[in-house]
Amino acid sequence: MARDEALLDGERAVLRRTAWRDPAVTIGRFQEWRLVELAGSPRAPVRRITGGGAILHGDDLTLGLVAASPSPLFPDRAPEAIAARLSHAIERALSPWVAGVHPRGGEFAERAQRGVLDCFARETPFDLVIDLTGGGTEKIAGLALHRRRGRVLIQASVRRAGRLLPAEDGQVLAAIADHLGATTAAIPDLDPGEEERSWRLIERRYASARWNRRIREGAAGPDLGAGADPDGSDGAPPPSDGTADPAHPRG
Amino acid sequence: MADIPSDRRYQTSHEWAQKQDDGVAVGITAFAAEELGELVFIDLPKVGAEVRAGEPFGEIESVKAVSELIAPVSGKITEVNSDLESSLEAIRESPFDEGWMVKIEPSDDAEYEDLLDAKAYKAQLASGE
Secondary structure, eight states, X not given: OHHHHHHHTSSSOEEEEEOOSSOEEEEOTTOOHHHHHHTTOSSOOEEOSSOSOBEEESSEEEEEEEEESSSSSXXXXXXXXXXXXXXXXXXXHHTTTSTTOEEOOSOOOTGGGTTOOBGGGSOOTTOXXXXXXXXXXXXXXXXXXXXXXXXXXEEEEEEOTTTTSOSOHHHHHHHHHHHHOTTOEEEXXXXXXXXXXXXXXXXXXXXXXXXXXXXXXTOOOSOOOSOOOGGGOTTSOOOOOOEEETTSOOO | OOOOOSSSEEOTTSEEEEEETTEEEEXXXXXXXXXXXXXXXXXXXXXXXXXXXXXXXXXXEOSSEEEEEEOSSOEEEEEEOGGGGTOTHHHHHSTTTTTOOEXXXXXXXXXXXXXXXXXXXHHHHHHTO
16 A cells, blocks of 8 residues: 555556455545444454545455556546546456456446445446346456546455456556556566655554544544554565556566 | 636646635635546545645545645635535535635735636646646
């Protein structure tokens, strides 16, 4: 999460994945911590800066895409258009492995779903779903955004579910990067300045109970003793990850 | 293009600011409100909080998207539109009136004068930025 935000504060367009050492839960920017905790989260949730619902990570492909908006990649600033752009790229990238994947479509009903904790129980037109044999659909990918100073971060979770995706996440990441545009390419990691920013964010935000529990200044909040665990790392360096950069051609 | 009131100033991030007797009222423009789509949550500062021009003073969540609200002027928050908590629709239905978000007691009048006037903001919208 910190690395995604560090990239949002940078200048380049990057698609990256977050790897999880152990299962972890992230929650949406304005979700109530206590409700997620009561729902039986296996670990202290980490609050994202993006919207949407809670996600149990570990058996998913967790993606972060940052870019300017408006830009050639995202000519339309509207959140709906930005999300649709990435959703479409993921759909096309998954299609060789996931039969029948398609956007949910339909109308937005965000306010009606505020109380739904689990991202994968919420329904949004730009969700990716597959049709079930017995009728209905199963959500396999959800997206959420944060817009800051002419740039946007889109975080996505694609369910691996033990059957849907190839073992090698890098294949999927590269395919998504390809479908985002001809100039997309894989790069190895964050640069030193971005890494430094991510560590500052961990200290200031993602390792802070005040942030994770959303305790407002001056408010009588819950117990501050149980800190959260950014990137599932227990204070260790963030896990290594694959990163693709839509701004630079692949060799 | 939606009507852009000429009785206030604007910034490129689509917030408006209007000098009033009791401070500078701040909100987002009709363009920004329409672009956000269905609104879900707003987080505004408390009265007494200090804000800085060009820095976020709050956040608003729409279709799974959290967007930062950027202060057009520096100063102290003197009033918050608490009606928005129960009526977020006002931001989309009446962005330039009932959809105001905060009032700021400005600490530097020059910042207000440096903002875009309606004509310049219209030009920005026309350019697609």
